[in-house]
Amino acid sequence: MKTMSGKIPVHTYYSRLLEWGRLISVTGLAQLLVQALGLISGILIIRLLPTKEYALYTLANTMLATVTVLADSGIGAGTLAAGGKVWQDPKKLGQVIITGIHLRQRFALLTLLVSTPILIYLLLHHGASWLMALGIAVSMIPAFYAALSDTLFEVPLKLNQDINALQKNQVFANCTRFVLLLSALLFFPFTIVAMLAGGVTRLWANIKLKKIALKFTDLQQKEDRVVRRDIQQMLKRTIPSTIYYCASSQITIWLISIFGNTESIAQVGALERIAGLLGIVAVMFSTLVIPRFARLPEQPGLLIMRFFQILLLLLLISAVACSIVYFFPGPVLYILGKKYQHLEIPLLLVTISACIVLMSGIANYLSVARGWAISPVLHISVSISTQVLLICFMNLRLLTNVLVLSIISALVGLILYCGYFLYRSFQLKSVYGATGE
Numbered sequence: 390m391k392t393m394s395g396k397i398p399v400h401t402y403y404s405r406l407l408e409w410g411r412l413i414s415v416t417g418l419a420q421l422l423v424q425a426l427g428l429i430s431g432i433l434i435i436r437l438l439p440t441k442e443y444a445l446y447t448l449a450n451t452m453l454a455t456v457t458v459l460a461d462s463g464i465g466a467g468t469l470a471a472g473g474k475v476w477q478d479p480k481k482l483g484q485v486i487i488t489g490i491h492l493r494q495r496f497a498l499l500t501l502l503v504s505t506p507i508l509i510y511l512l513l514h515h516g517a518s519w520l521m522a523l524g525i526a527v528s529m530i531p532a533f534y535a536a537l538s539d540t541l542f543e544v545p546l547k548l549n550q551d552i553n554a555l556q557k558n559q560v561f562a563n564c565t566r567f568v569l570l571l572s573a574l575l576f577f578p579f580t581i582v583a584m585l586a587g588g589v590t591r592l593w594a595n596i597k598l599k600k601i602a603l604k605f606t607d608l609q610q611k612e613d614r615v616v617r618r619d620i621q622q623m624l625k626r627t628i629p630s631t632i633y634y635c636a637s638s639q640i641t642i643w644l645i646s647i648f649g650n651t652e653s654i655a656q657v658g659a660l661e662r663i664a665g666l667l668g669i670v671a672v673m674f675s676t677l678v679i680p681r682f683a684r685l686p687e688q689p690g691l692l693i694m695r696f697f698q699i700l701l702l703l704l705l706i707s708a709v710a711c712s713i714v715y716f717f718p719g720p721v722l723y724i725l726g727k728k729y730q731h732l733e734i735p736l737l738l739v740t741i742s743a744c745i746v747l748m749s750g751i752a753n754y755l756s757v758a759r760g761w762a763i764s765p766v767l768h769i770s771v772s773i774s775t776q777v778l779l780i781c782f783m784n785l786r787l788l789t790n791v792l793v794l795s796i797i798s799a800l801v802g803l804i805l806y807c808g809y810f811l812y813r814s815f816q817l818k819s820v821y822g823a824t825g826e
Contacts, residue, residue, distance in 0.1 A: 423556070424669045426563035430570050431662040434583050436726050437574040444651045445517055445525060446580040447658030451642045452508040453529045453584075457536040459500045463627030464492050465540050466757040467620035469547075473683040473758070476548040483610035486602075488617050489541045492624075497537055515651045521581075528581045531588025535595040542598045545605035547680045554601045555676065562594030627757070629765030640776070641742070641795045648785040656788065659725050660736055663714075664743035670706055674699070674751055683758040689817045696755055696810055703751060707744035714740045738792035745799035752806040756813065763809040768802075775801050 435443060468489035475481035505526050512522040546555045569586040602608070645653045678699060685692060714721055718733040756763065776798055783790045 423559045423563050423672075424666055426560075426567050427668070428662065428666060430563070430567045431665070432724055433567070433570055433574065435659050435662065435729075437578050438580070438583065439578065440655045440728065441516060441651055442578065442580050443658060444515060444654040445512055445521075446583055447642065447654050448511050448515065448646060449508065449525045449529060449580060449584055450658075451639050452504055452511075453532055455639060456500045456504045456529075456533055458631060459504070460493055460497045460533070460537060461540075462496055462631040463624055463757065463762065464489050464496070464620060465544075466627070466754060467623045468541055469544055469680065469683060470623075470758055470760050471616050471619060472544050472548055473680070476545070476684075479605060479607045480610055481613075482545055482548075482605065483607035484613035485616050486541050486544060486606055486608060487610055488612045488620065489544075490538050491612050492617065492620060493537045493541070497533070501533070511646050515646070515654065524581045525584065528584035528588065531585065532591050533588075535588065535591040539591065539595045539598055542595070542602045545602045547676055548684075549605045550677075550680070551601075551604070552676060554604075555598075558594055558598050558601060561597065562590050565593065566590040623757075623760070623762055626762035626765060629769055640798060641739075641791055644785050644791050644794070645788070649788065649791070653788050656729060656732060656735065657739070657792075659729050660732060660739040661743070663721055663724070663736065664739050667706075667710060667743050667747050670703070671747055671750070674703075675754070679751075679754050679758050682755055687817060689814045692759070692817075693811065693814050696752075696814075699755065700748060700752060700807070703744075703748045707748065710744055711737070711740055735788055735792060738789060738796065742792060742795045742799055745796060745803055749799055749803040749806055752803060752810065756806065756810045759813070761810070761813045763805065767809075768805055771805060772798060772801055 434446060438446060468485055471488075472482055472485045475485065508526055508529075509522045512525060513519070517525070543555060546552075566587055569590060570583065573582045573586055599608070641657055642654065645657060682695060682699075685695065714736050718736055719730075722730050722732060722736060753763070776794070779794045779797060783794060785791050785794070
Protein backbone atom coordinates (compact mmCIF):
# COMPACT_ATOMS: atom_id res chain seq x y z
CA MET A 390 0.00 0.00 0.00
CA LYS A 391 2.88 2.30 0.80
CA THR A 392 4.43 1.55 -2.58
CA MET A 393 1.18 2.35 -4.34
CA SER A 394 0.79 5.66 -2.51
CA GLY A 395 4.34 6.59 -3.46
CA LYS A 396 3.64 5.99 -7.12
CA ILE A 397 0.52 8.08 -7.39
CA PRO A 398 2.21 11.50 -7.24
CA VAL A 399 4.80 10.37 -9.83
CA HIS A 400 2.05 9.13 -12.12
CA THR A 401 0.15 12.41 -11.69
CA TYR A 402 3.31 14.41 -12.38
CA TYR A 403 4.05 12.56 -15.62
CA SER A 404 0.42 12.77 -16.69
CA ARG A 405 0.47 16.53 -16.33
CA LEU A 406 3.83 16.69 -18.09
CA LEU A 407 2.48 14.66 -20.99
CA GLU A 408 -0.65 16.83 -21.14
CA TRP A 409 1.41 20.01 -21.34
CA GLY A 410 3.71 18.41 -23.89
CA ARG A 411 0.73 17.52 -26.06
CA LEU A 412 -0.85 20.98 -25.74
CA ILE A 413 2.42 22.80 -26.47
CA SER A 414 3.25 20.58 -29.46
CA VAL A 415 -0.22 20.97 -30.98
CA THR A 416 -0.38 24.69 -30.29
CA GLY A 417 3.25 25.24 -31.28
CA LEU A 418 2.97 23.43 -34.61
CA ALA A 419 -0.27 25.15 -35.49
CA GLN A 420 1.07 28.55 -34.47
CA LEU A 421 4.27 27.88 -36.39
CA LEU A 422 2.15 27.31 -39.47
CA VAL A 423 0.00 30.38 -38.73
CA GLN A 424 3.02 32.61 -38.14
CA ALA A 425 4.83 31.16 -41.16
CA LEU A 426 1.85 32.03 -43.35
CA GLY A 427 1.65 35.45 -41.71
CA LEU A 428 5.37 36.02 -42.27
CA ILE A 429 5.17 34.89 -45.90
CA SER A 430 2.16 37.14 -46.44
CA GLY A 431 4.05 40.02 -44.81
CA ILE A 432 7.14 39.39 -46.95
CA LEU A 433 4.89 39.21 -50.00
CA ILE A 434 3.48 42.64 -49.16
CA ILE A 435 6.99 44.05 -48.54
CA ARG A 436 8.33 42.75 -51.85
CA LEU A 437 5.31 43.52 -54.05
CA LEU A 438 4.47 46.99 -52.73
CA PRO A 439 6.69 49.93 -53.71
CA THR A 440 8.50 51.58 -50.76
CA LYS A 441 6.06 54.50 -50.60
CA GLU A 442 3.02 52.19 -50.73
CA TYR A 443 4.49 49.98 -48.03
CA ALA A 444 5.06 53.02 -45.81
CA LEU A 445 1.37 53.93 -46.22
CA TYR A 446 0.42 50.30 -45.51
CA THR A 447 2.53 50.41 -42.32
CA LEU A 448 0.73 53.56 -41.14
CA ALA A 449 -2.70 52.05 -41.90
CA ASN A 450 -1.87 48.73 -40.24
CA THR A 451 -0.48 50.52 -37.18
CA MET A 452 -3.66 52.59 -36.89
CA LEU A 453 -5.77 49.44 -37.28
CA ALA A 454 -3.91 47.86 -34.37
CA THR A 455 -4.38 51.06 -32.37
CA VAL A 456 -8.15 51.38 -32.90
CA THR A 457 -8.57 47.66 -32.16
CA VAL A 458 -6.85 48.06 -28.79
CA LEU A 459 -8.79 51.25 -28.03
CA ALA A 460 -12.13 49.59 -28.84
CA ASP A 461 -11.18 46.83 -26.41
CA SER A 462 -9.69 49.02 -23.62
CA GLY A 463 -9.42 45.98 -21.35
CA ILE A 464 -12.87 44.52 -22.18
CA GLY A 465 -11.31 41.31 -23.48
CA ALA A 466 -9.28 40.78 -20.32
CA GLY A 467 -12.31 41.62 -18.17
CA THR A 468 -14.40 39.13 -20.14
CA LEU A 469 -11.76 36.45 -19.65
CA ALA A 470 -11.60 37.15 -15.91
CA ALA A 471 -15.42 37.04 -15.59
CA GLY A 472 -15.65 33.98 -17.82
CA GLY A 473 -13.07 32.15 -15.72
CA LYS A 474 -15.55 32.19 -12.82
CA VAL A 475 -18.44 30.62 -14.79
CA TRP A 476 -16.63 28.74 -17.57
CA GLN A 477 -18.47 25.48 -16.87
CA ASP A 478 -21.94 27.06 -17.25
CA PRO A 479 -22.76 27.70 -20.98
CA LYS A 480 -25.61 30.14 -20.24
CA LYS A 481 -23.68 32.28 -17.76
CA LEU A 482 -20.61 32.19 -20.00
CA GLY A 483 -22.84 33.32 -22.89
CA GLN A 484 -24.01 36.29 -20.82
CA VAL A 485 -20.38 37.24 -20.19
CA ILE A 486 -19.46 37.04 -23.91
CA ILE A 487 -22.52 39.02 -25.06
CA THR A 488 -21.86 41.68 -22.43
CA GLY A 489 -18.27 42.01 -23.64
CA ILE A 490 -19.37 42.34 -27.28
CA HIS A 491 -21.95 45.03 -26.47
CA LEU A 492 -19.38 47.03 -24.50
CA ARG A 493 -16.90 46.83 -27.38
CA GLN A 494 -19.48 47.99 -29.90
CA ARG A 495 -20.12 51.08 -27.82
CA PHE A 496 -16.45 51.94 -27.80
CA ALA A 497 -15.99 51.24 -31.54
CA LEU A 498 -17.77 54.27 -33.00
CA LEU A 499 -16.00 56.77 -30.74
CA THR A 500 -12.66 55.14 -31.54
CA LEU A 501 -13.18 55.47 -35.30
CA LEU A 502 -14.34 59.08 -35.04
CA VAL A 503 -11.14 60.03 -33.19
CA SER A 504 -8.60 57.92 -35.09
CA THR A 505 -9.73 58.33 -38.72
CA PRO A 506 -8.83 62.06 -39.04
CA ILE A 507 -5.40 61.34 -37.51
CA LEU A 508 -4.73 58.53 -40.00
CA ILE A 509 -5.84 60.66 -42.95
CA TYR A 510 -3.54 63.50 -41.82
CA LEU A 511 -0.53 61.16 -41.55
CA LEU A 512 -1.25 59.59 -44.94
CA LEU A 513 -1.48 63.03 -46.55
CA HIS A 514 1.71 64.09 -44.75
CA HIS A 515 3.57 61.19 -46.38
CA GLY A 516 2.41 61.81 -49.93
CA ALA A 517 -0.99 60.13 -50.30
CA SER A 518 -3.70 61.92 -52.29
CA TRP A 519 -7.04 62.75 -50.65
CA LEU A 520 -8.77 59.97 -52.60
CA MET A 521 -6.10 57.41 -51.63
CA ALA A 522 -6.16 58.46 -47.97
CA LEU A 523 -9.95 58.12 -47.75
CA GLY A 524 -9.83 54.75 -49.54
CA ILE A 525 -7.20 53.41 -47.13
CA ALA A 526 -9.23 54.59 -44.13
CA VAL A 527 -12.36 52.82 -45.44
CA SER A 528 -10.38 49.64 -46.22
CA MET A 529 -9.64 49.24 -42.48
CA ILE A 530 -13.31 48.82 -41.57
CA PRO A 531 -13.79 45.07 -42.39
CA ALA A 532 -10.83 44.00 -40.23
CA PHE A 533 -11.85 46.39 -37.45
CA TYR A 534 -15.44 45.12 -37.44
CA ALA A 535 -14.24 41.51 -37.16
CA ALA A 536 -11.88 42.47 -34.32
CA LEU A 537 -14.81 43.63 -32.19
CA SER A 538 -15.87 40.05 -31.52
CA ASP A 539 -13.27 37.53 -32.70
CA THR A 540 -11.09 37.55 -29.57
CA LEU A 541 -14.22 37.33 -27.39
CA PHE A 542 -15.45 34.28 -29.31
CA GLU A 543 -12.06 32.71 -28.48
CA VAL A 544 -12.67 33.01 -24.72
CA PRO A 545 -14.92 29.88 -24.39
CA LEU A 546 -12.46 27.81 -26.43
CA LYS A 547 -9.48 28.98 -24.38
CA LEU A 548 -11.18 28.43 -21.03
CA ASN A 549 -12.25 24.94 -22.10
CA GLN A 550 -8.85 24.37 -23.73
CA ASP A 551 -10.34 23.34 -27.10
CA ILE A 552 -7.09 24.26 -28.77
CA ASN A 553 -7.45 22.18 -31.94
CA ALA A 554 -10.60 23.93 -33.14
CA LEU A 555 -9.12 27.35 -32.40
CA GLN A 556 -5.91 26.58 -34.26
CA LYS A 557 -7.71 25.15 -37.29
CA ASN A 558 -9.69 28.36 -37.66
CA GLN A 559 -6.54 30.46 -37.42
CA VAL A 560 -4.80 28.34 -40.04
CA PHE A 561 -7.84 28.66 -42.31
CA ALA A 562 -7.84 32.46 -41.97
CA ASN A 563 -4.13 32.79 -42.73
CA CYS A 564 -4.23 30.40 -45.69
CA THR A 565 -7.14 32.32 -47.20
CA ARG A 566 -5.41 35.64 -46.62
CA PHE A 567 -2.22 34.42 -48.30
CA VAL A 568 -4.10 33.21 -51.38
CA LEU A 569 -6.02 36.49 -51.67
CA LEU A 570 -2.89 38.59 -51.23
CA LEU A 571 -0.92 36.62 -53.79
CA SER A 572 -3.65 36.76 -56.41
CA ALA A 573 -4.51 40.43 -55.81
CA LEU A 574 -1.15 42.16 -55.25
CA LEU A 575 0.44 40.64 -58.35
CA PHE A 576 -2.00 42.68 -60.44
CA PHE A 577 -2.95 45.52 -58.06
CA PRO A 578 0.02 46.41 -55.78
CA PHE A 579 -1.79 48.97 -53.63
CA THR A 580 -2.24 49.50 -49.88
CA ILE A 581 -6.04 49.40 -50.17
CA VAL A 582 -5.95 45.94 -51.77
CA ALA A 583 -3.64 44.57 -49.05
CA MET A 584 -5.86 45.96 -46.26
CA LEU A 585 -9.07 44.58 -47.80
CA ALA A 586 -7.54 41.12 -48.30
CA GLY A 587 -6.81 40.90 -44.57
CA GLY A 588 -10.20 42.29 -43.56
CA VAL A 589 -12.33 40.02 -45.74
CA THR A 590 -10.57 36.84 -44.59
CA ARG A 591 -10.84 37.94 -40.97
CA LEU A 592 -14.60 38.43 -41.33
CA TRP A 593 -14.99 34.99 -42.88
CA ALA A 594 -12.93 33.32 -40.15
CA ASN A 595 -14.93 35.20 -37.51
CA ILE A 596 -18.18 33.63 -38.74
CA LYS A 597 -16.62 30.17 -38.43
CA LEU A 598 -15.22 31.00 -34.97
CA LYS A 599 -18.66 31.98 -33.67
CA LYS A 600 -20.07 28.59 -34.73
CA ILE A 601 -17.23 26.78 -32.95
CA ALA A 602 -17.77 28.79 -29.74
CA LEU A 603 -21.39 27.56 -29.58
CA LYS A 604 -20.05 24.18 -28.36
CA PHE A 605 -19.30 25.75 -24.98
CA THR A 606 -21.54 28.79 -24.68
CA ASP A 607 -25.06 29.98 -25.41
CA LEU A 608 -24.80 33.22 -27.37
CA GLN A 609 -28.58 33.76 -27.32
CA GLN A 610 -28.30 35.15 -23.81
CA LYS A 611 -28.85 38.81 -22.95
CA GLU A 612 -26.36 41.23 -21.50
CA ASP A 613 -25.79 40.75 -17.76
CA ARG A 614 -25.85 43.89 -15.61
CA VAL A 615 -23.62 42.48 -12.89
CA VAL A 616 -20.99 41.35 -15.39
CA ARG A 617 -21.21 44.71 -17.19
CA ARG A 618 -20.73 46.54 -13.88
CA ASP A 619 -17.70 44.39 -12.98
CA ILE A 620 -16.08 44.92 -16.39
CA GLN A 621 -16.83 48.65 -16.29
CA GLN A 622 -15.21 48.88 -12.87
CA MET A 623 -12.07 47.40 -14.39
CA LEU A 624 -12.34 49.71 -17.43
CA LYS A 625 -12.15 52.78 -15.19
CA ARG A 626 -8.63 51.70 -14.33
CA THR A 627 -7.60 50.24 -17.69
CA ILE A 628 -8.87 52.88 -20.16
CA PRO A 629 -6.23 55.53 -19.35
CA SER A 630 -3.51 52.87 -19.51
CA THR A 631 -4.94 51.55 -22.79
CA ILE A 632 -4.90 55.01 -24.38
CA TYR A 633 -1.31 55.42 -23.24
CA TYR A 634 -0.45 51.91 -24.47
CA CYS A 635 -1.77 52.73 -27.95
CA ALA A 636 0.62 55.65 -28.14
CA SER A 637 3.59 53.98 -26.46
CA SER A 638 3.41 50.51 -28.03
CA GLN A 639 3.59 52.05 -31.50
CA ILE A 640 5.80 54.92 -30.41
CA THR A 641 8.45 53.99 -32.97
CA ILE A 642 6.06 54.40 -35.91
CA TRP A 643 4.44 57.53 -34.49
CA LEU A 644 7.76 59.29 -33.81
CA ILE A 645 9.17 58.36 -37.21
CA SER A 646 5.98 59.50 -38.93
CA ILE A 647 6.42 62.90 -37.25
CA PHE A 648 10.21 63.39 -37.19
CA GLY A 649 11.42 60.93 -39.83
CA ASN A 650 10.78 60.27 -43.50
CA THR A 651 8.64 57.88 -45.52
CA GLU A 652 11.54 55.49 -46.17
CA SER A 653 12.21 55.08 -42.43
CA ILE A 654 8.56 54.14 -41.86
CA ALA A 655 8.87 51.41 -44.49
CA GLN A 656 12.13 50.17 -42.93
CA VAL A 657 10.69 49.87 -39.41
CA GLY A 658 7.53 48.26 -40.78
CA ALA A 659 9.61 45.66 -42.61
CA LEU A 660 11.85 44.92 -39.59
CA GLU A 661 8.86 44.54 -37.29
CA ARG A 662 7.58 41.80 -39.60
CA ILE A 663 10.60 39.72 -38.61
CA ALA A 664 10.25 40.55 -34.92
CA GLY A 665 6.58 39.62 -35.30
CA LEU A 666 7.63 35.97 -35.19
CA LEU A 667 7.51 36.42 -31.42
CA GLY A 668 3.77 36.44 -31.97
CA ILE A 669 4.01 32.65 -31.83
CA VAL A 670 5.05 32.96 -28.20
CA ALA A 671 2.40 35.57 -27.40
CA VAL A 672 -0.43 33.48 -28.86
CA MET A 673 0.77 30.29 -27.15
CA PHE A 674 0.86 32.05 -23.78
CA SER A 675 -2.51 33.73 -24.27
CA THR A 676 -4.02 30.40 -25.36
CA LEU A 677 -2.41 28.00 -22.90
CA VAL A 678 -0.94 29.90 -19.96
CA ILE A 679 -3.04 32.98 -19.17
CA PRO A 680 -6.44 31.17 -19.07
CA ARG A 681 -4.95 28.57 -16.70
CA PHE A 682 -3.39 31.35 -14.62
CA ALA A 683 -6.84 32.96 -14.37
CA ARG A 684 -8.18 29.69 -12.94
CA LEU A 685 -5.53 29.35 -10.19
CA PRO A 686 -6.78 29.48 -6.58
CA GLU A 687 -6.25 32.63 -4.50
CA GLN A 688 -2.94 31.43 -3.02
CA PRO A 689 -0.33 34.25 -3.00
CA GLY A 690 2.71 31.98 -2.88
CA LEU A 691 1.50 29.89 -5.81
CA LEU A 692 0.61 32.98 -7.87
CA ILE A 693 4.02 34.61 -7.34
CA MET A 694 5.86 31.39 -8.15
CA ARG A 695 3.89 30.83 -11.38
CA PHE A 696 4.29 34.51 -12.36
CA PHE A 697 8.08 34.43 -12.21
CA GLN A 698 8.28 30.98 -13.81
CA ILE A 699 6.40 32.42 -16.79
CA LEU A 700 8.67 35.49 -16.98
CA LEU A 701 11.81 33.36 -16.74
CA LEU A 702 10.63 31.24 -19.65
CA LEU A 703 9.94 34.39 -21.66
CA LEU A 704 13.42 35.70 -20.83
CA LEU A 705 15.04 32.52 -22.16
CA ILE A 706 13.00 32.70 -25.36
CA SER A 707 13.97 36.36 -25.79
CA ALA A 708 17.67 35.55 -25.34
CA VAL A 709 17.48 32.97 -28.11
CA ALA A 710 15.69 35.39 -30.47
CA CYS A 711 18.21 38.20 -29.86
CA SER A 712 21.16 35.83 -30.30
CA ILE A 713 19.89 34.70 -33.70
CA VAL A 714 19.54 38.22 -35.12
CA TYR A 715 22.89 39.28 -33.58
CA PHE A 716 24.97 36.42 -34.97
CA PHE A 717 23.05 35.83 -38.21
CA PRO A 718 21.64 39.19 -39.42
CA GLY A 719 22.44 38.53 -43.09
CA PRO A 720 20.12 35.54 -43.66
CA VAL A 721 17.35 37.27 -41.68
CA LEU A 722 17.55 40.49 -43.71
CA TYR A 723 17.78 38.54 -46.96
CA ILE A 724 14.15 37.58 -46.44
CA LEU A 725 13.11 41.23 -46.68
CA GLY A 726 14.87 41.93 -49.97
CA LYS A 727 17.74 44.11 -51.20
CA LYS A 728 16.15 47.38 -50.03
CA TYR A 729 16.67 46.38 -46.37
CA GLN A 730 20.06 44.57 -46.39
CA HIS A 731 21.93 47.35 -44.53
CA LEU A 732 19.74 47.36 -41.40
CA GLU A 733 21.73 45.01 -39.12
CA ILE A 734 21.76 47.31 -36.05
CA PRO A 735 18.11 48.42 -36.40
CA LEU A 736 17.13 44.73 -36.72
CA LEU A 737 18.78 43.91 -33.38
CA LEU A 738 17.22 46.93 -31.67
CA VAL A 739 13.75 46.13 -33.03
CA THR A 740 14.09 42.53 -31.78
CA ILE A 741 15.21 43.61 -28.29
CA SER A 742 12.29 46.04 -28.10
CA ALA A 743 9.82 43.37 -29.25
CA CYS A 744 11.10 40.93 -26.62
CA ILE A 745 10.69 43.43 -23.78
CA VAL A 746 7.25 44.44 -25.05
CA LEU A 747 6.29 40.74 -25.11
CA MET A 748 7.38 40.24 -21.50
CA SER A 749 5.70 43.47 -20.40
CA GLY A 750 2.44 42.58 -22.14
CA ILE A 751 2.31 39.09 -20.66
CA ALA A 752 3.11 40.44 -17.17
CA ASN A 753 0.24 42.91 -17.49
CA TYR A 754 -2.23 40.28 -18.77
CA LEU A 755 -1.31 37.95 -15.92
CA SER A 756 -2.30 40.68 -13.47
CA VAL A 757 -5.50 41.58 -15.32
CA ALA A 758 -6.44 37.89 -15.53
CA ARG A 759 -6.60 37.97 -11.74
CA GLY A 760 -8.76 41.10 -11.86
CA TRP A 761 -5.85 43.40 -10.91
CA ALA A 762 -5.30 46.55 -12.98
CA ILE A 763 -2.41 48.89 -12.25
CA SER A 764 -3.26 52.47 -11.34
CA PRO A 765 -3.21 54.48 -14.59
CA VAL A 766 -1.95 57.55 -12.72
CA LEU A 767 1.16 55.69 -11.58
CA HIS A 768 1.78 53.87 -14.86
CA ILE A 769 1.19 56.78 -17.22
CA SER A 770 2.95 59.45 -15.14
CA VAL A 771 6.13 57.40 -14.75
CA SER A 772 6.19 56.27 -18.39
CA ILE A 773 5.42 59.68 -19.91
CA SER A 774 8.00 61.37 -17.69
CA THR A 775 10.60 58.90 -18.93
CA GLN A 776 9.65 59.38 -22.57
CA VAL A 777 9.54 63.18 -22.39
CA LEU A 778 12.98 63.20 -20.79
CA LEU A 779 14.35 60.97 -23.55
CA ILE A 780 12.70 62.98 -26.33
CA CYS A 781 14.25 66.20 -24.99
CA PHE A 782 17.80 64.81 -25.11
CA MET A 783 17.74 62.48 -28.15
CA ASN A 784 17.94 63.27 -31.86
CA LEU A 785 14.82 61.49 -33.10
CA ARG A 786 15.64 62.07 -36.75
CA LEU A 787 18.00 59.09 -36.37
CA LEU A 788 16.26 55.72 -36.65
CA THR A 789 18.54 54.04 -34.09
CA ASN A 790 17.75 56.68 -31.45
CA VAL A 791 14.01 56.17 -31.91
CA LEU A 792 14.49 52.42 -31.46
CA VAL A 793 16.58 52.91 -28.29
CA LEU A 794 13.81 55.13 -26.90
CA SER A 795 11.26 52.37 -27.53
CA ILE A 796 13.47 49.84 -25.69
CA ILE A 797 13.79 52.05 -22.60
CA SER A 798 10.05 52.80 -22.60
CA ALA A 799 9.18 49.10 -22.77
CA LEU A 800 11.64 48.29 -19.96
CA VAL A 801 10.03 50.88 -17.67
CA GLY A 802 6.62 49.30 -18.35
CA LEU A 803 7.93 45.81 -17.53
CA ILE A 804 9.33 46.98 -14.19
CA LEU A 805 6.05 48.69 -13.29
CA TYR A 806 3.89 45.65 -14.14
CA CYS A 807 6.10 43.26 -12.18
CA GLY A 808 6.17 45.59 -9.18
CA TYR A 809 2.39 45.97 -9.21
CA PHE A 810 1.80 42.21 -9.41
CA LEU A 811 4.03 41.68 -6.37
CA TYR A 812 2.26 44.48 -4.50
CA ARG A 813 -1.18 42.94 -5.10
CA SER A 814 0.07 39.46 -4.27
CA PHE A 815 1.45 40.62 -0.92
CA GLN A 816 -1.84 42.45 -0.27
CA LEU A 817 -3.65 39.17 -0.87
CA LYS A 818 -1.22 37.41 1.45
CA SER A 819 -1.91 39.88 4.24
CA VAL A 820 -5.67 39.40 3.83
CA TYR A 821 -5.31 35.62 4.04
CA GLY A 822 -3.02 35.99 7.04
CA ALA A 823 -5.53 38.25 8.81
CA THR A 824 -8.38 35.77 8.28
CA GLY A 825 -6.23 32.89 9.46
CA GLU A 826 -6.52 30.95 6.19
